[in-house]
Amino acid sequence: MKKNIFKYRWVWMWSYLGLLTYELCLKNPWVVFGGAVASNPPWDTSSAPASAFLHISSFSLLGFLAMFASQDKPERTQIRYSLWFLSYSGLTELIQSFVPNRWPSGEDVIFNVLGLIVGVIMFRKVSQYYQKNFGQIPIFLENPIEA
Numbered sequence: 761m762k763k764n765i766f767k768y769r770w771v772w773m774w775s776y777l778g779l780l781t782y783e784l785c786l787k788n789p790w791v792v793f794g795g796a797v798a799s800n801p802p803w804d805t806s807s808a809p810a811s812a813f814l815h816i817s818s819f820s821l822l823g824f825l826a827m828f829a830s831q832d833k834p835e836r837t838q839i840r841y842s843l844w845f846l847s848y849s850g851l852t853e854l855i856q857s858f859v860p861n862r863w864p865s866g867e868d869v870i871f872n873v874l875g876l877i878v879g880v881i882m883f884r885k886v887s888q889y890y891q892k893n894f895g896q897i898p899i900f901l902e903n904p905i906e907a
Contacts, residue, residue, distance in 0.1 A: 777822065784852045785859055815872050820878040823883070826879070826880075850869050
């Protein structure tokens with residue numbers, strides 16, 4: 761009997777999307793990464809490298825989770841999801857124009873898109889690596905398993 765242990769894999773993606781939206785709408789998004797310590801980090805959070813790191817890493821995880829959640833869907837559907845997340849990356853910057861001490865940035869949209877691309881590539885590379893070296897998709901990427 762096959763049991764689908766990842767029946768709720770969409771929950772991971774939507775939960776993370778909710779956290780990401782919350783984080784991007786905060787006055788200081790670094791607080792999500794460590795509470796009081798991160799609310800006053802020892803580095804300049806407004807610097808370009810820190811901002812690039814935050815956006816690329818956040819959206820690369822989103823891209824990875826989106827591919828994980830939609831892996832059994834047709835490629836056309838995956839492209840639709842990708843386009844939706846590309847739109848989402850721009851929408852978050854628009855929302856930030858209404859948050860005190862935050863402002864929209866074209867650079868951030870570029871970093872968001874780059875992060876999505878990195879996440880999709882990471883998912884595909886991990887999947888290809890396991891199929892090539894072990895002849896199967898790793899259990900954390902596989903849909904059904906034997907119970």
